[in-house]
Amino acid sequence: MSVPIVEAKETGRIEAFSDGVFAIAVTLLVLELKVPQLAEEAGNGELWSALLSRWPSYAAYLVSFMTILIVWVNHHRLFTIIQRSDSRFLFINGLLLLVVTTIPFPTALLAEFFEKPSASAACAIYTGMFVLLALAFNAFWRYAYRNHLLARTVTAEQIVAISRSLLFGPLTYFVAFALAFVNVYASFGLCILLAFYWAISGFEPATKRAREG
Amino acid sequence: MSVPIVEAKETGRIEAFSDGVFAIAVTLLVLELKVPQLAEEAGNGELWSALLSRWPSYAAYLVSFMTILIVWVNHHRLFTIIQRSDSRFLFINGLLLLVVTTIPFPTALLAEFFEKPSASAACAIYTGMFVLLALAFNAFWRYAYRNHLLARTVTAEQIVAISRSLLFGPLTYFVAFALAFVNVYASFGLCILLAFYWAISGFEPATKRAREG
Amino acid sequence: MSVPIVEAKETGRIEAFSDGVFAIAVTLLVLELKVPQLAEEAGNGELWSALLSRWPSYAAYLVSFMTILIVWVNHHRLFTIIQRSDSRFLFINGLLLLVVTTIPFPTALLAEFFEKPSASAACAIYTGMFVLLALAFNAFWRYAYRNHLLARTVTAEQIVAISRSLLFGPLTYFVAFALAFVNVYASFGLCILLAFYWAISGFEPATKRAREG
Amino acid sequence: MSVPIVEAKETGRIEAFSDGVFAIAVTLLVLELKVPQLAEEAGNGELWSALLSRWPSYAAYLVSFMTILIVWVNHHRLFTIIQRSDSRFLFINGLLLLVVTTIPFPTALLAEFFEKPSASAACAIYTGMFVLLALAFNAFWRYAYRNHLLARTVTAEQIVAISRSLLFGPLTYFVAFALAFVNVYASFGLCILLAFYWAISGFEPATKRAREG
Numbered sequence: 001m002s003v004p005i006v007e008a009k010e011t012g013r014i015e016a017f018s019d020g021v022f023a024i025a026v027t028l029l030v031l032e033l034k035v036p037q038l039a040e041e042a043g044n045g046e047l048w049s050a051l052l053s054r055w056p057s058y059a060a061y062l063v064s065f066m067t068i069l070i071v072w073v074n075h076h077r078l079f080t081i082i083q084r085s086d087s088r089f090l091f092i093n094g095l096l097l098l099v100v101t102t103i104p105f106p107t108a109l110l111a112e113f114f115e116k117p118s119a120s121a122a123c124a125i126y127t128g129m130f131v132l133l134a135l136a137f138n139a140f141w142r143y144a145y146r147n148h149l150l151a152r153t154v155t156a157e158q159i160v161a162i163s164r165s166l167l168f169g170p171l172t173y174f175v176a177f178a179l180a181f182v183n184v185y186a187s188f189g190l191c192i193l194l195a196f197y198w199a200i201s202g203f204e205p206a207t208k209r210a211r212e213g
Numbered sequence: 214m215s216v217p218i219v220e221a222k223e224t225g226r227i228e229a230f231s232d233g234v235f236a237i238a239v240t241l242l243v244l245e246l247k248v249p250q251l252a253e254e255a256g257n258g259e260l261w262s263a264l265l266s267r268w269p270s271y272a273a274y275l276v277s278f279m280t281i282l283i284v285w286v287n288h289h290r291l292f293t294i295i296q297r298s299d300s301r302f303l304f305i306n307g308l309l310l311l312v313v314t315t316i317p318f319p320t321a322l323l324a325e326f327f328e329k330p331s332a333s334a335a336c337a338i339y340t341g342m343f344v345l346l347a348l349a350f351n352a353f354w355r356y357a358y359r360n361h362l363l364a365r366t367v368t369a370e371q372i373v374a375i376s377r378s379l380l381f382g383p384l385t386y387f388v389a390f391a392l393a394f395v396n397v398y399a400s401f402g403l404c405i406l407l408a409f410y411w412a413i414s415g416f417e418p419a420t421k422r423a424r425e426g
Numbered sequence: 427m428s429v430p431i432v433e434a435k436e437t438g439r440i441e442a443f444s445d446g447v448f449a450i451a452v453t454l455l456v457l458e459l460k461v462p463q464l465a466e467e468a469g470n471g472e473l474w475s476a477l478l479s480r481w482p483s484y485a486a487y488l489v490s491f492m493t494i495l496i497v498w499v500n501h502h503r504l505f506t507i508i509q510r511s512d513s514r515f516l517f518i519n520g521l522l523l524l525v526v527t528t529i530p531f532p533t534a535l536l537a538e539f540f541e542k543p544s545a546s547a548a549c550a551i552y553t554g555m556f557v558l559l560a561l562a563f564n565a566f567w568r569y570a571y572r573n574h575l576l577a578r579t580v581t582a583e584q585i586v587a588i589s590r591s592l593l594f595g596p597l598t599y600f601v602a603f604a605l606a607f608v609n610v611y612a613s614f615g616l617c618i619l620l621a622f623y624w625a626i627s628g629f630e631p632a633t634k635r636a637r638e639g
Numbered sequence: 640m641s642v643p644i645v646e647a648k649e650t651g652r653i654e655a656f657s658d659g660v661f662a663i664a665v666t667l668l669v670l671e672l673k674v675p676q677l678a679e680e681a682g683n684g685e686l687w688s689a690l691l692s693r694w695p696s697y698a699a700y701l702v703s704f705m706t707i708l709i710v711w712v713n714h715h716r717l718f719t720i721i722q723r724s725d726s727r728f729l730f731i732n733g734l735l736l737l738v739v740t741t742i743p744f745p746t747a748l749l750a751e752f753f754e755k756p757s758a759s760a761a762c763a764i765y766t767g768m769f770v771l772l773a774l775a776f777n778a779f780w781r782y783a784y785r786n787h788l789l790a791r792t793v794t795a796e797q798i799v800a801i802s803r804s805l806l807f808g809p810l811t812y813f814v815a816f817a818l819a820f821v822n823v824y825a826s827f828g829l830c831i832l833l834a835f836y837w838a839i840s841g842f843e844p845a846t847k848r849a850r851e852g
Binding site: 242289 | 439442443446447450451454457516517520523524527528530531534535538539542543544546547548551
């Protein structure tokens with residue numbers, strides 16, 4: 001059932017399909033925010049406290065949203081210099097999308113178990129998924145530059161700069177993963193910090209330098 | 214994990230990604246309309262009355278749908294004059310999308326608790342989300358015009374007219390938010406009125422004047 | 427919060443946004459197909475019969491899928507001759523999309539209650555939604571031709587032919603709606619017939635004649 | 640309600656709509672991964688074992704994801720040589736999308752019942768859906784080449800090569816379907832093997848030959 005044709009070399013439909021998957025994954029996260037089940041006669045106080053007690057749910061929602069958004073922005077950026085595609089690249093991009101679409105599940109696990117005795121397991125799965133995400137993103141980039149899918153104007157220095165920058169992801173998420181077995185607040189706190197740090201630094205105009213350099 | 218590349222300056226992929234998120238958020242709202250749980254032998258009368266008793270659910274569905282649609286139309290319109298993008302703009306647009314994708318949750322809260330003793334808290338959260346939505350939309354527009362992302366043909370008068378028009382949003386939703394603590398019918402009623410008012414006025418050909426002026 | 431700008435006159439983004447909504451609405455239908463809850467020790471026979479007993483669920487899924495697909499195809503076709511847009515047209519298209527996104531809810535109602543004493547109410551809501559859908563589609567088309575949004579090459583005869591063809595929808599669905607109060611099998615059977623009839627006839631090359639005429 | 644107009648002959652909007660449906664179907668699969676219900680005091684050990692005991696759920700998720708991704712890639716590839724469209728082709732493509740959007744349901748069935756006495760029925764439905772998927776894909780391709788929708792540069796040899804390659808799908812899935820009644824591990828194992836085989840072979844640069852030949 002595999003069609004023996006070379007697909008078009010251009011990247012338009014991969015980008016469109018990937019954008020769709022990113023947009024849906026980020027939007028499905030909201031389905032994990034559950035309406036509290038309260039007694040009929042429960043008043044405003046009970047609703048507020050039921051909602052507040054679910055703060056891990058909102059925190060996990062925000063971190064997962066920001067993380068997917070950051071990956072989308074970086075995916076988008078890399079496609080400004082990736083100008084060709086081939087069969088295996090479609091497959092590697094598919095693996096990256098697989099990790100992205102799976103994120104709502106560990107997000108729901110973390111939200112459910114963060115304040116329970118099984119927090120450590122839930123947190124290990126959550127941060128472990130981010131390790132996988134960062135590794136898949138690195139594999140995606142490595143395949144692109146090793147197989148000559150980049151625009152000719154990209155220099156070796158730029159490739160090195162991007163590769164070095166991307167290594168930071170798996171390393172820091174691995175630290176968060178290891179922390180999950182020690183202290184879940186430190187582990188999840190690191191995920192929050194990373195989401196904020198990349199949201200702010202990753203969106204910095206300063207990132208221009210690598211290209212302009 | 215932040216890729217040191219300038220993304221393309223054009224706005225095509227931001228619009229496509231945003232359109233995807235708007236389309237999904239507006240469609241996911243339907244998942245909050247729940248099939249009533251009735252006894253096996255319940256007849257037509259019971260089903261009709263079970264459905265009718267859930268009118269806050271349908272009203273909240275309609276208001277949220279219309280509100281997201283109105284924001285989409287306005288987002289769409291602003292992109293006819295926003296012609297450049299930069300890194301922080303992607304981030305601010307992402308925050309706007311975060312509020313949009315979250316709307317199904319307060320919609321479900323309002324539907325569940327509108328006729329219960331905790332209506333006030335649910336209504337405060339629902340209207341509070343609309344305050345955030347309006348503020349995010351203002352921030353989005355402010356960033357665009359302050360950072361020279363607009364087409365050169367846009368005049369200072371037009372910018373002032375749009376800015377003034379957009380201020381109306383946070384102000385009126387803040388009134389609805391304050392009303393939530395006094396009378397939930399007044400608060401939610403104001404949201405309904407605003408959705409209708411913007412649906413009708415916002416879609417008026419008369420809105421041409423600002424540009425043609 | 428309504429931006430005082432004329433949106434672009436072209437129809438590209440309306441089509442893209444509408445396509446997104448159609449694609450999501452049609453895909454969300456599957457979430458109404460529920461996994462049966464069986465006892466742990468239930469065997470193959472029990473699973474087959476539990477699944478077979480839910481045939482109204484599959485029939486409703488198929489009819490709703492085909493109906494949304496047919497509306498999408500026709501929407502798509504009309505946009506080959508609709509070449510301009512204006513503010514109110516965005517709004518009317520939004521109302522059409524509102525009916526489309528709501529369809530999973532009456533589909534779930536019909537699936538749940540079709541073989542119960544409240545079948546008549548569920549069937550009236552299901553067919554009533556199709557009446558609304560057909561009316562919204564007629565309104566959409568009427569607005570387009572009355573407000574000069576069509577290509578100049580479209581003749582008056584073609585407009586009359588399309589208008590006449592579209593009237594068939596509300597009329598036949600109204601019959602199905604009326605039948606819901608008499609016999610739900612006749613009512614739902616008519617919906618099945620219509621879906622098949624339009625699927626086959628609507629996809630006929632013979633439909634070319636109206637344009638070629 | 641069928642609009643008597645010839646739709647545009649080009650395939651752009653069919654591809655965009657299909658891409659949307661594929662992207663959503665693949666992303667909705669995650670909703671079938673359920674958070675385990677554990678006692679409040681359950682520890683890490685209980686969470687790990689509850690998650691591990693659900694391995695059929697993850698395996699079914701992965702196989703369905705890969706299978707939809709492979710169909711998307713092949714759909715994408717065929718559209719590099721399909722350059723025209725007609726009314727019935729829209730319909731046949733719609734039937735293919737119907738099978739694709741339905742996949743989350745048998746996936747959930749398999750996940751729920753794979754280790755229970757009704758595994759055989761669940762597995763027959765899961766593999767039966769893949770038989771339908773492969774048949775729909777063959778029908779899609781047959782319609783395209785028999786009705787002159789292909790680019791003129793496509794040779795008869797290429798058509799034969801593609802047709803032969805596509806026949807492999809229904810045959811192997813039919814074997815998996817038959818095995819479901821004998822041994823569910825063999826049946827589901829074959830689905831896993833096929834997903835891996837097509838993922839690897841289907842993404843092989845060697846597939847170029849058919850076109851270059």
